Amino acid sequence: MIYVKWENKIASNALWSGEISNLRNKEHVAEQVSQFVKNGDTIGIGSGSTSYLALRKIASRVAEEQLDILAIPTSKEAEMNCSYLGLTTTSLVAARPDWGFDGADEVDDQRRLIKGRGGALFAEKLVMASSPKTYILVDESKHVTKLGEKFSVPLEIDPRAVHIVETALGDFPCEEVHLRMAAAKDGPVLTEAGNFLLDAKFHHIGNDLEKELSAIPGVVESGLFIGYSVEILTV
Numbered sequence: 060m061i062y063v064k065w066e067n068k069i070a071s072n073a074l075w076s077g078e079i080s081n082l083r084n085k086e087h088v089a090e091q092v093s094q095f096v097k098n099g100d101t102i103g104i105g106s107g108s109t110s111y112l113a114l115r116k117i118a119s120r121v122a123e124e125q126l127d128i129l130a131i132p133t134s135k136e137a138e139m140n141c142s143y144l145g146l147t148t149t150s151l152v153a154a155r156p157d158w159g160f161d162g163a164d165e166v167d168d169q170r171r172l173i174k175g176r177g178g179a180l181f182a183e184k185l186v187m188a189s190s191p192k193t194y195i196l197v198d199e200s201k202h203v204t205k206l207g208e209k210f211s212v213p214l215e216i217d218p219r220a221v222h223i224v225e226t227a228l229g230d231f232p233c234e235e236v237h238l239r240m241a242a243a244k245d246g247p248v249l250t251e252a253g254n255f256l257l258d259a260k261f262h263h264i265g266n267d268l269e270k271e272l273s274a275i276p277g278v279v280e281s282g283l284f285i286g287y288s289v290e291i292l293t294v
């Protein structure tokens with residue numbers, strides 16, 4: 060059994076979340092990121108399909124050139140992927156990344172991001188906030204003129220705060236909000252920290268929204284990434 064979800068998708072030619080079938084172009088960006096790896100680096104490892112392609116390339120370079128690197132994964136899935144590909148992992152408790160890479164669900168022309176389709180936004184933000192630089196790997200479909208035009212903003216919340224947060228969102232330019240439900244189990248999605256995810260659609264996303272959302276009691280983190288040190292690499 061191949062337990063790495065993205066390997067199954069690659070093997071069956073069924074391409075991932077963005078439904079973009081341009082594997083060759085994604086491979087090109089993955090190759091580019093793999094060339095940034097230097098011996099001795101500690102690297103923040105993003106979650107999702109695009110990050111996985113980069114991780115594969117990095118793992119090949121590490122094996123071929125016998126590089127000594129440490130990986131800080133942003134999810135259990137990324138951690139499993141690192142193990143599967145033979146990369147040694149550490150955590151933010153023990154190390155800080157020299158740099159990192161990750162995917163995104165939306166990117167605007169000010170390099171503001173929405174992330175969290177896969178529910179990994181909390182650890183992704185911790186790793187990005189710890190890293191001097193993060194490469195964001197996206198295809199053209201992720202570029203938007205108005206942030207939030209395609210995706211809702213995921214909010215990781217303590218389950219006890221579901222009503223508090225829903226009520227508080229009434230004071231925001233929020234069109235609709237949904238509790239994210241699991242696809243292969245009954246009930247809501249539970250994050251790796253045992254929290255719920257609310258997907259909130261906003262009319263307007265100002266630069267203060269990330270901080271304003273974090274100030275709501277019960278909000279653990281949002282999938283808005285504004286003002287981080289990121290470089291966008293587009294396939």
Ligand SMILES: O=C[C@H](O)[C@H](O)[C@H](O)COP(=O)(O)O
Nearest residue numbers: 107108109162175177178179
């Ligand atoms: O929680 C998931 C992450 O934020 C992903 O990095 C994001 O959803 C992009 O994933 P993909 O590269 O599969 O489109």
